Amino acid sequence: MNANLRRLLGDVDALLLDFDGPVCSIFAGYPAPQVAAELVDVLRQHGVDVSPELASEPDPLEVLRRTGAAGDQGVTRAVEEALCAAERRAVETAEPTAYGREVIVAARQSGMPVAVVSNNSAGAVSAYLAAHRLDAYVSPVVGRAYAHPDLMKPNPVPILQAAFAVGVPSSRCVLVGDSLSDIDGARLAGMRVIGYANRPSKAETFRAGADVVIASMGEIAGALIERIDH
Missing domain, CATH: 1.10.150 (DNA polymerase; domain 1)
Known part of the structure; x- marks a missing residue:
């Protein structure tokens, strides 16, 4: 078990997830x-x-x-x-990310609110969560500001909106993302960040900015389940 990951999750009160990557591969069937x-x-x-x-x-x-x-x-x-x-x-036709569901469910079972902060549209994210019976676990969904792409991550505005909506200071939230825009946005928001290196080539790139780098969402699920058990 990654001790740094376990420590980080013990230091935060809310989990924020990017959508395309940590939750699913949105364009798996529609490239x-x-x-x-x-x-x-x-x-x-x-x-x-x-x-x-x-x-x-x-x-x-x-x-x-x-x-x-x-x-x-x-x-x-x-x-x-x-x-x-x-x-x-x-x-x-999006492809669920391995252990993405387990992370969401385990976080809620451990008492942490879970929000999604995405550069995809909120309507698409909400439709996916409903279809996969995850909508009851995730609130809010903060998607891309309509026709204002300048407000997409790495702009910290949507990340701060999600922290405000869950009622947790940004310094007590962690964002899980699979891109530099997630990492940079979290830093600008004063938030901890886990870099999900879903391709090996991302791992080195993420190390400079992320608190922890993981190769599988299963690492977070395992740490959260361990937290519940204790």
Whole structure:
């Protein structure tokens, strides 16, 4: 058992989870590059001159981010709508992360509130949680601010919103995330952070910013179950 992880979980009162990664792989059955290409088509339909670099962008969230940065709110809303619809379809074939469910249930059984803070839309996250009978365990769901991609993580605003909603100071919360935007956002929010290195290449990158780095959500589940047993 990871002693640092056990200590960290003993020092916090609330668990915040990123969605895509720690809970599930949202685009497992509806690949992210396909969604990104569909968003690029929306840009073209709105008369946007799409650069070759943006045309080949595989991350739909990055397409939205760059659209927002370009400053046309009408176009940003159109891309946001298309992405929300795609995410709602994607969660129907999302692949649950091994031990993601056990982490959520064990945290609640140990008395910790659990929130999801995601750059995906709250509607898609909530639909997934309901379909997998996890909605009773998770509150709140803080998703991407509608048509304001500048407020996505690493912006700390959604992370602070989740901490406020669970009624726990950010210094007594821990965020579990699988990206540098999660780690950087948690740091800006004054929060502890567990880096979930779901690919080995991420582990070294995460070590500089995360309090603890794990390779499996099972590590958190095990530490929480041990906490319940004691």
